[in-house]
Amino acid sequence: MIDHPPLLSPPPGALPLPVRPGAGRFLVLLVVFICAACGLVYELELVALASYLIGDSVTQASVVLSLMVFAMGVGSLLAKHLRCRAAFGFGVLELALAAIGGCSAMVLYASFAWLGESHTVLVAFSLAIGVLIGAEIPLLMSLIQRISRRDAEGTVADLFAADYVGALVGGLAFPFLLLPWLGQISSGLLTGAVNAVAGGLLVLGLFRRELTVRSRRWLLVANGLVLLLLGTAAVLVDDFERAAREAVYGDRVRVAVQTDVQEVVLTGEGSEPPDLFLDGRLRVSGRDEYLYHEALVHPAMLGPHARVLILGGGDGLAAREVLRYADVDSVTVVELDPGVVDLARTDPALSDLNDHAYGDPRVRVVHEDAFAWLRDPGRAVPGAYDVVIADLPDPGATEGAKFYSLEFYGLVAGILAPEGRLVVHAGPLEGRGETYWTVEATLRAAGYGTSPYRAGPVSTDGSAPEGELNEHFDALGAESAPEDWGLLLASPGSAPHLDLPSDAPPLRSLTGEVLAVDAEAAEATRVTGVPPSTLVHPRYE
Numbered sequence: 001m002i003d004h005p006p007l008l009s010p011p012p013g014a015l016p017l018p019v020r021p022g023a024g025r026f027l028v029l030l031v032v033f034i035c036a037a038c039g040l041v042y043e044l045e046l047v048a049l050a051s052y053l054i055g056d057s058v059t060q061a062s063v064v065l066s067l068m069v070f071a072m073g074v075g076s077l078l079a080k081h082l083r084c085r086a087a088f089g090f091g092v093l094e095l096a097l098a099a100i101g102g103c104s105a106m107v108l109y110a111s112f113a114w115l116g117e118s119h120t121v122l123v124a125f126s127l128a129i130g131v132l133i134g135a136e137i138p139l140l141m142s143l144i145q146r147i148s149r150r151d152a153e154g155t156v157a158d159l160f161a162a163d164y165v166g167a168l169v170g171g172l173a174f175p176f177l178l179l180p181w182l183g184q185i186s187s188g189l190l191t192g193a194v195n196a197v198a199g200g201l202l203v204l205g206l207f208r209r210e211l212t213v214r215s216r217r218w219l220l221v222a223n224g225l226v227l228l229l230l231g232t233a234a235v236l237v238d239d240f241e242r243a244a245r246e247a248v249y250g251d252r253v254r255v256a257v258q259t260d261v262q263e264v265v266l267t268g269e270g271s272e273p274p275d276l277f278l279d280g281r282l283r284v285s286g287r288d289e290y291l292y293h294e295a296l297v298h299p300a301m302l303g304p305h306a307r308v309l310i311l312g313g314g315d316g317l318a319a320r321e322v323l324r325y326a327d328v329d330s331v332t333v334v335e336l337d338p339g340v341v342d343l344a345r346t347d348p349a350l351s352d353l354n355d356h357a358y359g360d361p362r363v364r365v366v367h368e369d370a371f372a373w374l375r376d377p378g379r380a381v382p383g384a385y386d387v388v389i390a391d392l393p394d395p396g397a398t399e400g401a402k403f404y405s406l407e408f409y410g411l412v413a414g415i416l417a418p419e420g421r422l423v424v425h426a427g428p429l430e431g432r433g434e435t436y437w438t439v440e441a442t443l444r445a446a447g448y449g450t451s452p453y454r455a456g457p458v459s460t461d462g463s464a465p466e467g468e469l470n471e472h473f474d475a476l477g478a479e480s481a482p483e484d485w486g487l488l489l490a491s492p493g494s495a496p497h498l499d500l501p502s503d504a505p506p507l508r509s510l511t512g513e514v515l516a517v518d519a520e521a522a523e524a525t526r527v528t529g530v531p532p533s534t535l536v537h538p539r540y541e
Contacts, residue, residue: 024147024206029162031202032140035094036166037173038195039133042101043068044174045188046129049105050122052263052279053112064126071130079135086142087207091219093139094199097132099226102192104129105184106233106240113244137163143207183258185241189234196226248280255347259339266347274349276315278340283393284315286353292425292485294510295455295518297321297389299489300423302501304386308332309415311370311403313391314340316354322389323360324505332385334366334373341365371402374411383417394427395435401538404439409446413492422448422490429454429486429525436486437527438539443488445532449495452526453518456484486522 019027046064051057082089104125112118137159144155178187200223208216233240245253245265254274255266268274273286297318306329308322314335322331335341344350345358357363366373370392374380390412395404402408404426412422426439436452443450489496498519499512533539 018206018208021147025144025158027202027206028140028144028147029158031198032137032159032162033166033169034194034198035097035133035136035140036163037170038097038101038191038198039129039136040167040170041174041178041187041191042097042104042129042133044171045105045184045191046108046122046125048174048179049108049184050118053108053118054122060122064122067123067126068130068133071127072134075131075134075136076138078131079138082135082139083142086139086146087203087210088215088219090136090139090143091199091203091211092222093132093135094195094203095219095222095226097129097136098192098196098199099229100125100132101129101195102189102230103233105188106237109185109244110240113247143202146207146210180260185237186234189230189237193227193230196223196230249277254349255343257339257343259337261337261339264337264339264343266343266350268349273353274347276350278393281393284317284353286349289317289353291509292455293317293321294507295453295485295487295515296391296423296425298500298504298507298510299453299498299515300387300389300421301325301504302497302499303419303421304417305501306330307385307417308387308389309334309385310389310391312393313389314344315350316341316344316357318389318391319357319360319363320355322387323355323357323362325501325503327503328362331360331363332366333363334368334370336367336369338367341367371408371411374408374415380411380415382414383420384415386417386420388412388416388420388422390422390424392425394425394432395439395533395540401533401540402535404442404533404540405538406442406446406532406534409443409448409490413447416492418492420491421496424488424490426486426488428484429522430484432486432541433525434527434530435540436488436522436525438530438533439486440488441530442532442539443490447492448490449493451489451495451498451519452522453487453489453498453515454484454522455487455518487518 043064047057047061050060050064054060079089082093108118108121108125111121141156141159144159174187178190182190200219203211204216204219204223211219245256249265249267252267252269253265254268255264257264262279263277265277265280266274267277268286273289274284275282275286276284298321301322305322305325306327308328308331310318310322310331310333312335313319313333314337316333319331319333322328333341341358344354351358358365366379390403392403393400395401404424409422416422422443424439424443426436429436440450440452489498498515500507500510500515531539
């Protein structure tokens with residue numbers, strides 16, 4: 001900006017400005033607005049990325065936000081020591097916030113990819129960003145008082161109003177604008193650049209007369225270096241993501257897609273069966289997925305099974321098993337993420353694995369949240385389905401909990417035929433037995449009779465019988481031992497008989513005898529006295 005005398009005489013004790021006091025006051029409030037928006041974007045980025053990398057969004061949001069609020073209080077106290085040089089202190093503060101906040105998502109992802117641990121980095125960034133955000137308002141208050149010392153109460157109200165409105169804009173811009181267009185890492189880098197430019201222009205433009213020549217030069221160079229850092233990172237972000245993805249998934253990544261819902265990664269080489277990862281977690285292991293899907297689907301097909309509903313299961317593997325029955329008339333797949341279905345339909349390896357299930361005219365796909373779809377009386381018709389297969393992620397304490405709630409199973413009961421069957425994937429039995437039996441207690445509280453069973457090798461630690469099933473899995477010659485899957489077969493009223501249909505197709509891993517051992521293995525882990533889980537009181541870890 002061109003240096004020229006103030007247009008109006010400043011009030012007594014105020015700092016001479018290159019603009020009118022009213023314009024100066026507006027510029028300070030504009031920077032408050034921008035900084036608040038940037039600060040909330042940093043917070044939401046940490047919450048979103050921590051939920052993706054670590055899981056359990058409620059816990060991660062609680063950790064990040066509570067640490068940040070605490071650190072903001074510390075920052076407010078520390079800012080008292082900078083008030084004597086408020087302009088220079090604010091300039092340094094915004095540079096640090098732009099560099100740390102802008103790079104936080106990239107560093108957090110790097111620590112997860114290469115070190116396998118991100119809790120410590122998450123805590124460190126939450127505290128650092130919180131301290132810097134907390135120091136902003138006291139320094140900005142000091143700066144605006146240098147413009148005008150009149151109406152201190154009104155000045156405080158204006159500052160906080162600009163701060164809150166900026167936070168609103170940042171909070172809405174992150175999920176609806178930045179994240180869909182740029183992704184988490186690029187969003188952070190752009191936010192850091194905006195933060196640095198806004199802080200630099202305010203200090204070097206409006207308050208440059210408060211700075212020494214040496215301070216101005218230092219801030220100019222530092223701003224240039226921070227913007228260079230953020231710009232270089234933005235240019236290299238694609239290469240960084242590819243390298244980090246290889247560090248997480250190995251060098252066998254075939255497809256990596258960021259959908260509107262989650263990150264979808266497909267790995268595998270040549271003719272080997274692919275592995276499917278959703279948000280960094282293995283959902284389908286191509287070598288042994290049939291152990292799970294055969295156990296999930298075929299016991300539920302004992303009895304009427306002309307009309308089948310699959311909740312989740314966008315990979316098409318549960319649908320593959322259902323379609324092996326010639327007398328199935330229709331299969332409805334309710335999958336939230338169209339990206340998973342598109343990949344299952346078009347990727348050669350995954351479509352081969354699901355036997356091109358989505359090319360079967362009996363299959364209809366609905367892209368909607370399963371809970372919302374079940375609540376819609378126009379689409380979820382009472383008694384419309386003979387079999388419901390809940391092929392959903394493991395029950396957890398956050399967003400997945402609603403699919404394992406009393407209310408959810410009540411909605412499912414409304415669309416089941418009188419002799420219908422519901423099968424639920426309830427997470428692993430070994431290590432999470434209480435969670436599994438909480439699902440079972442929730443089903444019983446919703447009016448179902450249940451038949452617990454499991455899929456996977458029987459443990460050898462004495463918690464479950466050994467022998468027949470272990471020999472069965474040994475005979476399969478699997479390259480890696482499958483995990484333990486806890487399953488529950490349920491029907492309204494009485495417990496359903498656990499067996500295979502007489503017209504079941506040839507199966508690779510399942511017989512009636514194996515199911516009997518499965519049921520015995522599950523019963524041996526029973527936990528009694530657990531309460532059911534509801535929407536307002538989820539009982540899962």
